[in-house]
Structures are given as structure tokens and as C-alpha cells.
Amino acid sequence: MARGGQGLARLAVVVRAGAAPLWWLGVAAAGIGIVPEGVTGRRIGVLAGAVLFLAGAAVVALVRRGRYTALARGAARAGKYDVLQDRAVTVRTWRRGHRWWLLLGGAAALGSAFAVPAAGGMLLAGLGTGLRLKAAWLGRLERAGETLLWVRVDWLDRRGGHPAGKAVKGLRGTGIAAGDAAPGGARRRTAVLV
Template identity: 55%
Template structure:
């Protein structure tokens, strides 16, 4: 990095990474828990789990929605000196401080099947579904405005890309970086667009 240079991470990649690490462990915990003869029985446990799935998806989708919109609306053009973080680097940086919490959440979701089979896993998967829908919404915003949203990783990695420590987003052209609008992997990698 040259003088005055700083790094940026994609907002949508951060959200999409969180979605992935809630969705898949949640599904595995729900599938494993469905075979446990819990206190409520499989039918009631799974029906309760579906209700928890929907509730968690709605809560995570709507959480900080206004904050995301405000930050996106006030985003400024990124300077040419910025270094755009690779999506894999962003995903690893998000996962590193949270891996034990995610493992604990998975174990708790699996253990909850002793009371209500599959319910805890579906709750975790619902949080992932809501986050995935949020990443899709961010992708539509980016596509509509023909820009990509970026955030300073040191501000976003602790409390999330719309947390209180985030002072603002920056934008680049839609061809920048190695992730498409919404955070999905790009088939052809472009390092940076002016």
C-alpha cells in the first residue's frame, strides 16, 4: 500500500458470509435433530422449528435495514489509492473471531433437539436465510445504482457492516473486485475498475 492507501471489504460479502455460516450448520443441526426422540416429539418440534425459522429470517432481514439504506445512500466514491480486499480474505477475516461462537451455536442447536427435535437448527438456519435475503437486497441496490458498496474492514469486522463503528460506505464501479453485486463469486476476476 502506498502513502494514504487503505483497504476496503465488500459489504455484501460480509453479509453473505454470515448467512452461509448460519444456514449450513443450522440445516445440519436440524436434520440431525429430527431423528432425536425429543420431549415434544418430532412433529411438534419441527412445526415449532418452522415457526422459529420464519421469525429468525424476518428479524435478521429487517435488522438495521434503515442503517444499511442510509449508509448506502450516503456512500462516497472510493479513492484510487484504496486496496480492494479479496472476497476469500474478507470471509476468512469475518470467520476467524467468530468460529468458536458458531461452533457453540451449532452444538446448542443440536442439543436443543432433546427438547424440541430440529427446532434449534431451524432457528439458526432461519437467521442464515434472512441474512442471505439481505445480501440479495444489497445486490439489487448495487445493480440498480451500478456501483458496489465497500466498507473499511477494521470498522465492520467487529460489529458488522452496519454497526455503530461504521462511519460510511464507499463505492466503486460494478466491475471492481472479485465478487458480483450481492457478494457472489465472479467468474472472471477483475482487480479494480476506475
């Protein structure tokens, strides 16, 4: 980067990037996984899947909230030469870097259907829902502080790219209108003038 600037990715976008693939893989795996009778039978499989869905969503949504809050509190102002990464680039990079984990998770969910029908797919869908809930919580945190939170891209490349991992030493903040993603990581809706 020119003059000491850093590449920055939106924190909420990184968190939210895995939500849609996990959800759709989970829905597909649960739909296909309902077909085999399995060891436990379909009824028990679906009930176990519902419990796993709720537990997975709750755990993912709540884990590391203290770390995210501490990082947000200590966020430094983004510099003049920092480069803000587009939402689409951040999502594509995350998904490309985690594609094998996503495929392995989908395959495991399908394979588990022969023991407990639909449960593995429902767990995956719950994990995706939890990521969406965590991104929404981050959006509320950003609105409350009137600051969008950004993480250095080079820190995301280390140790699996966790947005609140040990490699992340701090966050950067910008005004609420910066970048092309709204608080929480969703696409920014632009008003159409008539």
C-alpha cells in the same frame, strides 16, 4: 496502506459470509436433532422449527435496512490508493473471527433438540437464509445505484465487526465492475471464450 489508502471489504460479502456456515450447521443440527423424541415430541418440534425458520429469516433479512440505505446514500468514492480486499479473504476473515460463535450456535441447536427436536437447527438455517436474502437485497441496491459498496476493514474489527454497526461511519463506492464479487456478494461469473 500507502499514501493514506484504506483496506476495503465488500459490504455484501461481509453480510453473506455467515450465510453458508449457519445454513449447513442448521441443516446438520436439524437432521441430528430429529432423532431424540424430546420433551415436546417430533411433530411439535418440527412445526416450531418451521415457524422459527421463517421468523429468523424474516428478521435477519429486514433488520437495519434503514441504516444500510442511509450508509449507501452517503457513500463516498473510493480513493486511488484504497486497497480492495478479495472476496475469498473477506469470507475467510469473517468466518475465522466468528468461528467460536458458529460452533456455540451449532452446539446450542443440538442441545435444544432434547427439548424441542429439530427446532434449534431450523432456526440456525433460517438465520443463514436471512443473511443470503439481505445480501441479495444489497445487490439490488448496488445495481440500482450502479455502485458497489465497500466498508473499511479496520472498522469491521471493532465491536464484533458488524457491517452496519456504530463503528462504521460511512461506506466507499466503486464502479460496478470493481473487485472479484458480483453485486450481492456472490462470486463474479467470468465468460469463457471459445
